[in-house]
Amino acid sequence: MNLSGKIGLVTGGTRGIGAATAIGLAKAGADVALVGRYWDAEATATQDLIRSMGRRCEVVLANCGVPGENTRCVRETEEKLGSVDILVHAAGGPVNGGLMDLTEAAWTSAFDVHVHAVFHLCRAVIPAMRAKKEGAIILISSTAGIRGVITNVAYQVAKGALPQMARALAREFAEDNIRVNCAAPGVVRTAFHATMTETQRRLNLDHRIPLHREGTPEQVADLILMLIQNDYITGETMTIDGGLTMRIA
16 A cells, blocks of 8 residues: 555554554555544644644544544544554553453443544544555554453453454455455553553563564554555454564463
8 A cells, every 4th residue: 555645543643553653654655544532732742843844633522432532533533534544553562460350340341442543543543444445553552452451451452352352353254355464462661561560570571572672663563554555454463573473471
């Protein structure tokens, strides 16, 4: 897919992996909508950087955990930039708690933002993609959804649903030339992992990650851009984790 003049919508696009992806899309020639819950200094900085490249960029405030907000953010993007050619769902966050101590509200919330949002976002963007006979959708899963981690059952199960969602949608819309893929990062240097203790960090780097280093948002963004631009890949889930999923520890 040639990204020149395309419209990208990135949920969680004001920070971390989402922001790095939005910047990568802009460098490749796309105009971008950054969907986030807050318009803060990070949102402004990302928007300013993208606009400095000569690309259009709008910040769209929305809570992806609320069904109607997903539909609204797509509609607002269409009004400001045009119909969406590329959807990247990077919004989300940790949901801590094991089976016996997790609240029902936290369980439901995990699925609202990580899984249900995909259902509503895709239903909103796919009609225009079908009309154009081209589109790319990237879902951000996690190695936690593949290998299992103690005391965050809701996050693991929700993230584990996304590879199957990518496969289901990839098969359903292949005839429309709409490709759907999934990226599964491991330990990446973002605010998501900022609460990790030094003991946890050393355990990861010394024993669990064969490359002995954390990833960066930009490295994940590079994978996402490859999955968008290579138009012969669909229905795939690719890990980017320094070899973490090769190890059992």
